[in-house]
Amino acid sequence: MAGGQGRVLELAVLGSLHETPLHGYELRKRLNALLGMFRAFSYGSLYPCLRSLLARGLIAEEQPAPTAIVGGRSKIVYKLTAEGKERLQELLTQAGPAAWEDESFGVHFAFFRHTEAEVRLRILEGRRSRLEERLDAVRTALARTAERLDSYTLELQRHGLESVEREVRWLNELIATERRASSEERPERDTTSTDE
Amino acid sequence: MAGGQGRVLELAVLGSLHETPLHGYELRKRLNALLGMFRAFSYGSLYPCLRSLLARGLIAEEQPAPTAIVGGRSKIVYKLTAEGKERLQELLTQAGPAAWEDESFGVHFAFFRHTEAEVRLRILEGRRSRLEERLDAVRTALARTAERLDSYTLELQRHGLESVEREVRWLNELIATERRASSEERPERDTTSTDE
DNA sequence: TCGGGATGTATCGGCTCGATACATCGACGC
DNA sequence: GCGTCGATGTATCGAGCCGATACATCCCGA
Numbered sequence: 001m002a003g004g005q006g007r008v009l010e011l012a013v014l015g016s017l018h019e020t021p022l023h024g025y026e027l028r029k030r031l032n033a034l035l036g037m038f039r040a041f042s043y044g045s046l047y048p049c050l051r052s053l054l055a056r057g058l059i060a061e062e063q064p065a066p067t068a069i070v071g072g073r074s075k076i077v078y079k080l081t082a083e084g085k086e087r088l089q090e091l092l093t094q095a096g097p098a099a100w101e102d103e104s105f106g107v108h109f110a111f112f113r114h115t116e117a118e119v120r121l122r123i124l125e126g127r128r129s130r131l132e133e134r135l136d137a138v139r140t141a142l143a144r145t146a147e148r149l150d151s152y153t154l155e156l157q158r159h160g161l162e163s164v165e166r167e168v169r170w171l172n173e174l175i176a177t178e179r180r181a182s183s184e185e186r187p188e189r190d191t192t193s194t195d196e
Numbered sequence: 197m198a199g200g201q202g203r204v205l206e207l208a209v210l211g212s213l214h215e216t217p218l219h220g221y222e223l224r225k226r227l228n229a230l231l232g233m234f235r236a237f238s239y240g241s242l243y244p245c246l247r248s249l250l251a252r253g254l255i256a257e258e259q260p261a262p263t264a265i266v267g268g269r270s271k272i273v274y275k276l277t278a279e280g281k282e283r284l285q286e287l288l289t290q291a292g293p294a295a296w297e298d299e300s301f302g303v304h305f306a307f308f309r310h311t312e313a314e315v316r317l318r319i320l321e322g323r324r325s326r327l328e329e330r331l332d333a334v335r336t337a338l339a340r341t342a343e344r345l346d347s348y349t350l351e352l353q354r355h356g357l358e359s360v361e362r363e364v365r366w367l368n369e370l371i372a373t374e375r376r377a378s379s380e381e382r383p384e385r386d387t388t389s390t391d392e
Numbered sequence: 393t394c395g396g397g398a399t400g401t402a403t404c405g406g407c408t409c410g411a412t413a414c415a416t417c418g419a420c421g422c
Numbered sequence: 423g424c425g426t427c428g429a430t431g432t433a434t435c436g437a438g439c440c441g442a443t444a445c446a447t448c449c450c451g452a
Contacts, residue, residue: 006438025400033341034349036334037356045439047402074447075400112348134233141229152308153230159366160233163359170355202407221431241408243433271431 007091008104009041009049014058014080014088015111021062021079024050038106050078058084088114095119100127121178128171131164203287204300205237205245210254210276210284211307217258217275220246234302246274254280284310291315296323313378320374324367327360 012031016022022030024046032040053059062079080088092108092115099108105127112120142157149157208227212218218226220242228236249255258275276284288304288311295304301323308316338353345353 009439023400024402033334033337036337036353037330037360040440042440042442043402044404044441048438106352109352110349113346138229138232141232145229150309153306155370156302156305157232163362164233166359166362174351205408219431220433236409238409239433240410240435244407 006103007098008107009045010053011088011091011104011111012041012107013046013049013053014084014091015107015114017059017078017080018085018088018114021077023075023077027078034110035106039103053084054078056083057081058087092116093119095122095126097126097130099123100130117178117182121175121182124171124175124178128168128175131168131171135161135164135168202299203294204303205241206249207284207287207300207307208237208303209242209245209249210280210287211303211310213255213274213276214281214284214310217273219271219273223274230306231302235299249280250274252279253277254283288312289315291318291322293322293326295319296326313374317371317374317378320367320371324364324371327364327367331357331360331364 012035013027016027016030016034024043028041028043028046031046035041050059054061058081059078060081062077092111098104100123105123108115108123115123138157138161142161146154208231209223212223212226212230220239224237224239224242227242231237246255250257254277255274256277258273288307294300296319301319304311304319311319334353334357338357342350
């Protein structure tokens with residue numbers, strides 16, 4: 001009860017408000033532009049989320065400068081509080097399944113510039129294993145039933161596999177880039193030696 | 197109330213049972229293998245759906261052959277009724293947004309072999325316009341804000357765009373194949389002339 | 393001046409998922 | 423024989439989320 005909502009939307013809102021204070025309508029527009037192809041948040045979840053964050057003191061209403069008020073426009077601008085910034089950092093530090101599942105990975109990735117390098121790497125690797133798991137499952141299932149399937153089903157499977165394989169390659173590149181960047185940052189450290 | 201559920205799961209269940217009678221557990225396994233990369237149905241929606249279909253007379257319990265009963269195993273096998281087959285045909289005929297949105301397109305495509313050629317074409321084209329709409333929206337939003345974005349956000353947008361563009365190309369090929377097949381089937385008909 | 397489209401806040405019904413509970417079965421070691 | 427572990431199997435519950443909808447204001451052009 002009381003608008004608990006999942007951590008994904010919470011992170012998305014907190015992360016957006018970290019850049020600049022916003023009101024609901026604009027917040028939703030930015031979020032859906034930011035995530036573009038991956039998700040689309042709706043008011044039905046956004047407003048309860050804002051209410052919950054407000055109640056928990058993670059965001060606060062910001063009254064506009066008195067000079068700007070003319071007709072008493074009812075626009076509620078929210079800004080991040082100190083507690084909200086703390087909570088955001090906490091969410092950005094978490095590198096678990098909650099960060100690399102389908103629904104949440106995009107949001108976490110979108111705020112990677114506020115995330116520590118080590119956490120970034122673990123999320124990218126977690127995402128990759130998740131996808132490889134799925135590839136294995138589908139490939140074995142496909143091997144057992146391929147001859148029984150019609151051409152449409154087969155084509156669907158083929159296209160799905162290819163899409164996920166493509167995403168894995170994308171992740172590989174990102175991981176390589178992250179590794180390169182982090183080894184350049186402190187070249188003396190060599191714990192994993194040359195495992196790649 | 198009473199387990200109405202969306203039409204997607206209903207179609208998936210009806211379509212699967214059309215091949216062969218199944219019980220819940222096996223049904224879910226097949227569904228998730230069939231859709232593989234796209235969705236994963238859970239028991240929390242499957243069982244209410246089965247109950248609803250049962251109540252509406254679209255499926256029926258099939259008692260196993262008496263000779264096979266040994267310990268009275270509690271396995272509930274469902275089969276499609278005549279009304280269920282009718283309903284399935286009805287669902288397969290619908291070519292609207294409900295067929296080409298993200299959540300439903302995969303399921304509709306998976307049962308294309310039971311779908312009329314004309315409906316197939318309209319669903320594929322609907323899906324394509326849907327994706328192109330989204331591409332336009334993201335591309336214009338990107339053009340307006342590209343210089344303000346950090347490299348991670350930019351990379352996310354780029355990857356998202358590329359994935360969707362890839363899917364559009366895939367749809368283009370499928371549409372071309374469908375057109376070719378349908379024009380070979382009845383070569384005298386030439387309403388759209390040579391628009392391609 | 394009138395209407396339509398963008399802006400803006402808000403709620404409700406209903407669908408869906410993840411977690412969980414509970415029970416049986418077959419295979420394995422010992 | 424016996425415990426137990428993982429797969430099979432049915433089922434529910436809390437909670438989150440979406441689509442549709444309602445309502446109000448603002449701005450702009452015909």
